[in-house]
Amino acid sequence: MRVPALFVFALLMVFGPAGASRADQSLTKDFRTFLETAIWPEAEAQGVSREIFDAAFAGVEPDLDLPDLTLPGETEAVSPINVQAEFKNGSDYLSERALAETVRSGKALLETHAGLLDRIEARYGVPAPVLVAIWGRESAFGNATIPHDAFEVLGTKAWLARRKEMFRTELVAALKIASNGDRAVRDMRSSWAGALGQPQFMPSKFLDYAVDFDGDGKRDIWNSVPDTLGSIANYLKEHGWQPGRDWGFEVTVAKGLSCTLEGPDKGRPISRFVEDGAARVSGRPFPGHELAGTGHLMMPAGRKGPAFIATPNFYVIKAYNNSDLYALFVGHVADRMIGAGPLVAPFASTDGLTRGDVAAVQAALVDKGFDVGGIDGLAGFKTRRAIGAVEAELGLAETCWPSRDLVEALGPL
Numbered sequence: 001m002r003v004p005a006l007f008v009f010a011l012l013m014v015f016g017p018a019g020a021s022r023a024d025q026s027l028t029k030d031f032r033t034f035l036e037t038a039i040w041p042e043a044e045a046q047g048v049s050r051e052i053f054d055a056a057f058a059g060v061e062p063d064l065d066l067p068d069l070t071l072p073g074e075t076e077a078v079s080p081i082n083v084q085a086e087f088k089n090g091s092d093y094l095s096e097r098a099l100a101e102t103v104r105s106g107k108a109l110l111e112t113h114a115g116l117l118d119r120i121e122a123r124y125g126v127p128a129p130v131l132v133a134i135w136g137r138e139s140a141f142g143n144a145t146i147p148h149d150a151f152e153v154l155g156t157k158a159w160l161a162r163r164k165e166m167f168r169t170e171l172v173a174a175l176k177i178a179s180n181g182d183r184a185v186r187d188m189r190s191s192w193a194g195a196l197g198q199p200q201f202m203p204s205k206f207l208d209y210a211v212d213f214d215g216d217g218k219r220d221i222w223n224s225v226p227d228t229l230g231s232i233a234n235y236l237k238e239h240g241w242q243p244g245r246d247w248g249f250e251v252t253v254a255k256g257l258s259c260t261l262e263g264p265d266k267g268r269p270i271s272r273f274v275e276d277g278a279a280r281v282s283g284r285p286f287p288g289h290e291l292a293g294t295g296h297l298m299m300p301a302g303r304k305g306p307a308f309i310a311t312p313n314f315y316v317i318k319a320y321n322n323s324d325l326y327a328l329f330v331g332h333v334a335d336r337m338i339g340a341g342p343l344v345a346p347f348a349s350t351d352g353l354t355r356g357d358v359a360a361v362q363a364a365l366v367d368k369g370f371d372v373g374g375i376d377g378l379a380g381f382k383t384r385r386a387i388g389a390v391e392a393e394l395g396l397a398e399t400c401w402p403s404r405d406l407v408e409a410l411g412p413l
């Protein structure tokens, strides 16, 4: 078989440099074999040309500094929890310091791009402040450096990372993006996780949701602001954004309204939550169309922090990044850009707990038959409401949040 020139060039590049150790050379050879045997057949089957494939990996070596890799001959790491790490609530993530720059720049960009954002909202139904908040969070409005070559990151991860299958799919998707002509091979820049461009789309998400909003024939989420914002809007629309509805409202929660009623699977008309003792911190009533719509109790730090009535749109933002605090950051920043004030309720102390303490609580809850959404040393909504239920069993005040009292009541692992 004729070996394409670019491939030979690639081999010279990787074997050529003086000073490369024998181990490095052996790894690089194994990487090339992996690409050729595991990736090329799938790429070819999906219509990627040999020219694109060779260009994508020309001069590319595995990046062994990426996190979450298991080198050949090592034992695969399982679910690494740093048990010594501090258990955090949202107070850092949502601090005024963390919010300030995104809010300030976002306000200005809402003005700069007002016409464009109106056209995007008209087509996709997603309000401008939400789009600008995501843009700010993902790439500091395109100002963040996107540091890596996507093929180096995805190739390395497809070969050595946990969740190899997922990264193999993403690597082939990245090759298809280059094949489609949306982006030149050498301009495919990504994060350390393989997320592309200003909206930080994984390649498969790019293929499904990126749009050419400026109409130049390319979906350019690296340089084009219309393509970036249009793509974010299309993603949210396709994940079920409900036009005309808010994302959520900070509320106070009466004692009689249990924090165990939290979660995306426990939606009820907002009017029901109001009857049971949820009230907006502003003192204003909920808008009439919201009262009749579905709402969800959302308490990212249980009763030890601010509480919200979230709408289904909150969970659409979570489809962008599956974290309550991420979605809350986006929603709150969007509100702040159009004049809302800071969150009212403070986050309480986390009692100096570690992620190991929280993982121990989760393990005890699993023993008791609760679904905590995985033992990860974090407190997502399943863990929070399981804690609320077990606090009641143990005769503790219901907080839905890990505490020193709870750790002691449940005993050591």
Ligand SMILES: [Ca+2]
Binding pocket: 211, 212, 213, 214, 215, 216, 217, 218, 219, 220, 224, 227
């Ligand atoms: Ca374009």
